Amino acid sequence: MEESFVTVKxxxxxxxxxxxxxxxxxxxxxxxxxxxxxxRLAYTxxxxxxxxxxxxxxRAKAALIEGGFAAPExxxxxx
Numbered sequence: 001m002e003e004s005f006v007t008v009k010x011x012x013x014x015x016x017x018x019x020x021x022x023x024x025x026x027x028x029x030x031x032x033x034x035x036x037x038x039x040r041l042a043y044t045x046x047x048x049x050x051x052x053x054x055x056x057x058x059r060a061k062a063a064l065i066e067g068g069f070a071a072p073e074x075x076x077x078x079x
Contacts, residue, residue: 013048024067033050
């Protein structure tokens with residue numbers, strides 16, 4: 001059975017999303033960047049969703065806080 005992905009953080013700028021993506025991958029957390037356009041001619045602003053496996057949600061939250069990409073108060077609920 002395939003595990004579902006959930007949004008753990010939303011970014012407004014592609015550069016921020018890419019840096020956070022690299023950090024998460026270094027932590028060994030599998031991610032999917034929804035709405036991120038990698039073509040320089042099609043520059044996306046806002047609503048870039050970092051998604052992780054539901055089972056990795058808590059670990060991803062902790063990594064985002066550790067890396068300075070989020071604060072604890074950014075997460076008002078958990079899965």
